[in-house]
Amino acid sequence: MKNKPTKNYLNLFTGPVHFEYVPRGKTITGAVYREQLDRVQAAIIAKRGHERRVDFLQDNARPHTAVDTQRKIAALGWNLLPHPPYSPCLSPSDFQAFLSLSNWLRGKTFTNDDEVKQCVQEWIGSRDAGFWVHGFTKLPER
Numbered sequence: 001m002k003n004k005p006t007k008n009y010l011n012l013f014t015g016p017v018h019f020e021y022v023p024r025g026k027t028i029t030g031a032v033y034r035e036q037l038d039r040v041q042a043a044i045i046a047k048r049g050h051e052r053r054v055d056f057l058q059d060n061a062r063p064h065t066a067v068d069t070q071r072k073i074a075a076l077g078w079n080l081l082p083h084p085p086y087s088p089c090l091s092p093s094d095f096q097a098f099l100s101l102s103n104w105l106r107g108k109t110f111t112n113d114d115e116v117k118q119c120v121q122e123w124i125g126s127r128d129a130g131f132w133v134h135g136f137t138k139l140p141e142r
Contacts, residue, residue: 015132016124018043021117033063034072041076054078096135100127 018040022028028036044054056078058064073080104123110116 015127015129017047019124021113024113028061028063030063030066030069033066034069037069037072037076055081057081057083059083096131100131 020036020039026032044052054077056073058080060083063069070080101120101123104126105119108119110119
């Protein structure tokens with residue numbers, strides 16, 4: 001199935017704390033992204049409490065680098081990790097999770113978005129904490 005829905009997620013060592021699917025054709029504007037950050041913060045608090053430090057990695061897409069987004073991240077008290085300029089061979093977010101997910105999806109066919117979502121959910125559930133820790137600790141090498 002072409003044009004699979006995209007997914008934003010947050011990883012806190014033990015796995016994604018929050019993820020959501022972006023409907024096909026919807027554009028992620030700065031305002032939409034900041035609303036997502038609010039939902040991420042709520043998920044962090046629900047799952048981890050207030051006392052946890054949040055090291056947040058995002059790419060350099062315009063909605064992520066917008067001044068209002070930077071203010072939002074600062075207001076949330078998150079530590080924004082530096083991301084290298086775009087390079088297909090250096091994108092840290094692609095190394096661990098997306099390569100593994102791509103391999104998981106290889107050869108599968110889907111007739112609708114719900115099937116894609118279910119498959120991704122199964123993939124997330126099949127990863128243990130060590131998978132996420134390994135991916136995060138490898139980032140400085142990239």
